Amino acid sequence: MQTSQLFLNAAISLKSCKLVRACVVTALLLGSWSNIFAAPPFSGTIFLDPDILTASDPTAFKDIVSTGRGVRSMFDRRVNNFVTVNAYLFNASFDDGLQSEVQVNPEFGSTEAALVEARKYAIVIGRLPYALRKDVQTVWIHQGVQPFGGGNNNLLIHTGQADQYSQSGILEETLIHEASHTSLDAQHASSAGWLAAQKADPEFISTYARDNPAREDIAESFLTWLAVRYRSERISQSLSNAIVSTIPRRLEYFSQQALRMDPWVMPKPLGFKTLTVNAPSQTLQLTWYSLPGKVYSLGESADLVHWTSAVTAIPSQGYETTYPQSLTNTATKTKFFRVQEVPASGSSRAGS
Numbered sequence: 001m002q003t004s005q006l007f008l009n010a011a012i013s014l015k016s017c018k019l020v021r022a023c024v025v026t027a028l029l030l031g032s033w034s035n036i037f038a039a040p041p042f043s044g045t046i047f048l049d050p051d052i053l054t055a056s057d058p059t060a061f062k063d064i065v066s067t068g069r070g071v072r073s074m075f076d077r078r079v080n081n082f083v084t085v086n087a088y089l090f091n092a093s094f095d096d097g098l099q100s101e102v103q104v105n106p107e108f109g110s111t112e113a114a115l116v117e118a119r120k121y122a123i124v125i126g127r128l129p130y131a132l133r134k135d136v137q138t139v140w141i142h143q144g145v146q147p148f149g150g151g152n153n154n155l156l157i158h159t160g161q162a163d164q165y166s167q168s169g170i171l172e173e174t175l176i177h178e179a180s181h182t183s184l185d186a187q188h189a190s191s192a193g194w195l196a197a198q199k200a201d202p203e204f205i206s207t208y209a210r211d212n213p214a215r216e217d218i219a220e221s222f223l224t225w226l227a228v229r230y231r232s233e234r235i236s237q238s239l240s241n242a243i244v245s246t247i248p249r250r251l252e253y254f255s256q257q258a259l260r261m262d263p264w265v266m267p268k269p270l271g272f273k274t275l276t277v278n279a280p281s282q283t284l285q286l287t288w289y290s291l292p293g294k295v296y297s298l299g300e301s302a303d304l305v306h307w308t309s310a311v312t313a314i315p316s317q318g319y320e321t322t323y324p325q326s327l328t329n330t331a332t333k334t335k336f337f338r339v340q341e342v343p344a345s346g347s348s349r350a351g352s
């Protein structure tokens with residue numbers, strides 16, 4: 001059954017965490033991994049380092065409001081099935097415009113008690129990069145010590161398990177893993193680029209990914225990409241080396257996706273960054289601050305009054321976008337450029 005399969009993303013037991021750490025130390029003593037192990041270097045990646053994302057990191061959480069009670073169908077691992085309950089409902093909003101409905105099991109007893117839980121986890125979810133939150137339409141919260149889940153545009157949380165993850169410092173890392181299922185799997189897990197990277201890399205990053213290549217490889221690998229790309233000062237050199245030498249092509253794949261990363265990377269307001277003239281080729285390289293996933297138009301003018309559209313649909317290249325402009329047909333000595341975000345719907349930003 002497709003629906004329940006999506007919730008089989010059970011995290012691995014903490015026992016294997018200790019094994020992983022032992023493995024890291026062993027490898028350090030013996031030298032390079034890849035020459036020694038013809039196997040994934042780790043058992044599961046949520047245990048690798050509790051400092052990849054911590055409670056001290058910024059959150060995009062904005063506010064949470066009760067929207068009353070409502071009948072919802074929620075997956076509950078304690079019965080390993082969907083349950084239909086009159087849930088406490090909350091709308092969590094984030095300062096980048098994303099929103100999620102948080103559905104809390106009635107077993108928490110009151111709106112106030114449910115709000116405490118809903119707010120607590122919405123704040124943690126707000127620490128995930130935008131690219132991982134973008135498809136999280138709902139969050140399910142139950143009691144119990146059961147593995148989390150991701151997929152189905154949802155995050156599944158059992159608070160007893162969350163307490164244990166918190167004590168180990170890996171609550172955030174676990175939610176990164178689960179939200180990777182929710183917001184990355186559908187687009188990337190079977191894409192040609194990802195499958196080519198899987199094939200080209202020396203090994204899977206973990207035995208969990210190797211044993212479930214279609215279901216777990218994105219989630220297992222993405223956390224390690226975040227670690228080496230954004231948290232290199234927080235993780236050990238040996239851990240970084242192990243990740244980079246094991247899945248270089250997968251890391252490159254994620255880097256090429258121009259993923260939106262706030263609040264890990266805060267976008268700059270739209271505006272030009274640099275303008276470089278290449279005299280021999282009579283071209284101008286215009287670079288502006290952009291947002292991943294957006295589309296831009298470039299206008300030009302001789303007098304800042306009359307504007308013509310030079311290019312109308314330039315896909316964003318990430319947080320910065322560069323576009324060449326020819327100078328050969330310039331009749332005037334002065335030329336102005338204007339960049340605008342092409343609105344998907346509603347508002348637009350402009351900078352010149």
Ligand SMILES: [Zn+2]
Nearest residue numbers: 009010216219
């Ligand atoms: Zn998983």
